[in-house]
Amino acid sequence: MTTPGPPIEADAATAPFFAAAARDELLLLRCKGCGAWHPPEVTTCCGPLEWVAAAGRGIVVTWALVHTAPHPDFADAVPFRTAIVELTEGPWLQVRLTAAGEPAAGSPVRITFAHPAEGASYPVGVLEGP
Amino acid sequence: MDAAIVGLGITEVGRVYGRSAPDFAADAVRRAVTDAGLTLADVDGLLVSSGTTQDVDVSLQRRLGLRDLRLLSAMQAFGATAGAMLAHAAAAVTHGLADVVACVFADAPRRAGESSGAAYAGRRRYALTGAPALRTVAGGNPTVQYALAARRHMQTYGTTSEQLGAVAVAQRRWAALNPLAEMRRPLTLDEHQASRWIAEPLHLLDCCLVSNGGAAVVVTRADRAADLARPPVHVLGLGQGHPGYPAARGSGFGLTTGAARSGADALGMAGVRTGDVDVLELYDCYTYTVVVTLEDYGFCPKGEGGPFVAAGHTAPGGSLPVNTGGGQLSGYYLWGMTPLTEAVLQARGHAGERQVPRHDVVMVSGNGGILDHHSTVVLSPHRRERVR
Numbered sequence: 001m002t003t004p005g006p007p008i009e010a011d012a013a014t015a016p017f018f019a020a021a022a023r024d025e026l027l028l029l030r031c032k033g034c035g036a037w038h039p040p041e042v043t044t045c046c047g048p049l050e051w052v053a054a055a056g057r058g059i060v061v062t063w064a065l066v067h068t069a070p071h072p073d074f075a076d077a078v079p080f081r082t083a084i085v086e087l088t089e090g091p092w093l094q095v096r097l098t099a100a101g102e103p104a105a106g107s108p109v110r111i112t113f114a115h116p117a118e119g120a121s122y123p124v125g126v127l128e129g130p
Numbered sequence: 131m132d133a134a135i136v137g138l139g140i141t142e143v144g145r146v147y148g149r150s151a152p153d154f155a156a157d158a159v160r161r162a163v164t165d166a167g168l169t170l171a172d173v174d175g176l177l178v179s180s181g182t183t184q185d186v187d188v189s190l191q192r193r194l195g196l197r198d199l200r201l202l203s204a205m206q207a208f209g210a211t212a213g214a215m216l217a218h219a220a221a222a223v224t225h226g227l228a229d230v231v232a233c234v235f236a237d238a239p240r241r242a243g244e245s246s247g248a249a250y251a252g253r254r255r256y257a258l259t260g261a262p263a264l265r266t267v268a269g270g271n272p273t274v275q276y277a278l279a280a281r282r283h284m285q286t287y288g289t290t291s292e293q294l295g296a297v298a299v300a301q302r303r304w305a306a307l308n309p310l311a312e313m314r315r316p317l318t319l320d321e322h323q324a325s326r327w328i329a330e331p332l333h334l335l336d337c338c339l340v341s342n343g344g345a346a347v348v349v350t351r352a353d354r355a356a357d358l359a360r361p362p363v364h365v366l367g368l369g370q371g372h373p374g375y376p377a378a379r380g381s382g383f384g385l386t387t388g389a390a391r392s393g394a395d396a397l398g399m400a401g402v403r404t405g406d407v408d409v410l411e412l413y414d415c416y417t418y419t420v421v422v423t424l425e426d427y428g429f430c431p432k433g434e435g436g437p438f439v440a441a442g443h444t445a446p447g448g449s450l451p452v453n454t455g456g457g458q459l460s461g462y463y464l465w466g467m468t469p470l471t472e473a474v475l476q477a478r479g480h481a482g483e484r485q486v487p488r489h490d491v492v493m494v495s496g497n498g499g500i501l502d503h504h505s506t507v508v509l510s511p512h513r514r515e516r517v518r
């Protein structure tokens with residue numbers, strides 16, 4: 001199955017995150033000072049941030065069924081669902097939901113990974129059964 | 131605060147082609163200065179704001195031939211910029227940093243023969259590197275993010291698509307009375323419901339127009355305003371709210387916005403309450419934005435914005451006229467200048483067929499980013515001590 005969407009790449013700050021995604025592993029940032037978990041875009045807390053393996057589980061906060069391709073490379077993939085997932089550790093991650101099924105707020109989600117032919121691997125979500 | 135809006139300039143707006151955003155910006159400033167009964171030589175402050183084309187900058191000074199300015203800046207808080215420019219201008223004239231400040235916004239994203247969606251898509255820059263790229267491959271874009279916000283509101287409070295549709299229908303009724311509005315044909319709730327999905331739960335008719343054009347206001351000190359050509363519109367209250375939502379557990383994204391702080395601050399500065407507000411001009415990039423702003427400003431309890439609009443309160447003849455020019459959904463889309471320009475017309479009593487009879491207190495919102503930035507302005511034809 002081909003992966004829709006444009007190819008993306010890591011930058012210096014997110015290189016460990018995307019390298020782990022290629023191995024089907026989800027990393028999040030954790031502060032060595034206070035222990036708080038942060039999503040990949042956060043760059044500062046009270047102490048140094050380190051990449052730590054996350055459980056890869058969460059719940060749906062909200063979702064949308066996208067009908068108008070948000071990028072030309074999604075033209076053949078619409079409609080598809082995108083969701084904000086609240087990971088067990090607390091941070092939010094927005095992912096495409098790759099399997100069919102109607103979510104609700106609180107629906108459990110398992111993070112898996114897309115490995116497109118071009119560009120970096122990245123997390124996607126699968127709705128778990130009730 | 132001791133400032134008033136004394137000039138208003140709105141260019142031709144909508145499907146107007148062959149002119150750049152700086153062309154519209156210069157035209158809007160000239161119109162606003164003329165409207166005030168002033169000349170460009172009187173202007174000693176200029177604040178500029180760009181839309182999608184990002185080419186309205188401080189070089190507008192030279193284009194207008196303005197000499198020896200005392201205040202000049204390009205400002206950017208997205209949809210909150212009009213209110214932010216007004217706050218900067220009002221503070222400047224109050225404290226003598228400048229005497230006559232023009233604030234202008236212009237954009238020209240539309241091209242002839244192209245849909246409004248294409249107009250924005252063609253200019254969108256996609257994050258393809260690092261953490262922001264995760265949203266791109268998740269299928270996010272501004273409209274999708276608003277759909278996510280709206281869905282969370284619906285799931286939490288029971289807001290329905292029909293209630294969002296009621297916002298579009300009410301505003302279309304106002305637009306029918308506004309010769310400046312692009313969409314004036316009556317709209318039914320069924321047509322809203324039948325319009326195609328962009329990103330569920332948002333239909334096409336939940337989304338604003340895309341317009342070419344520009345608008346400007348001229349601000350001066352209240353004591354100077356009395357001698358000018360138009361009835362002054364006094365700036366009674368100002369506020370901003372930038373929530374900085376964490377992308378983590380506990381975020382109020384979709385439920386509560388910067389309007390809560392911004393609105394309370396602006397009403398407090400003006401010394402009025404929501405019950406004193408006669409006309410409300412809300413930033414309406416999407417129908418949902420109107421619903422959540424009504425709640426955050428305190429015009430109805432949290433979660434009841436949908437039923438409030440569906441009950442008809444905001445439509446012509448209702449108890450709280452909202453977006454009396456049709457707003458960005460049906461009127462014209464000039465970012466924060468859409469609600470601000472209509473507010474000035476209403477406060478002056480110059481809104482023609484759609485004029486609201488009582489217009490002593492007019493409240494205006496601006497909303498930018500994905501609910502990341504909010505500004506509020508409270509306006510009145512009266513000075514603060516004469517309101518209420």
Ligand SMILES: [Zn+2]
Nearest residue numbers: 031034045046
């Ligand atoms: Zn910390």
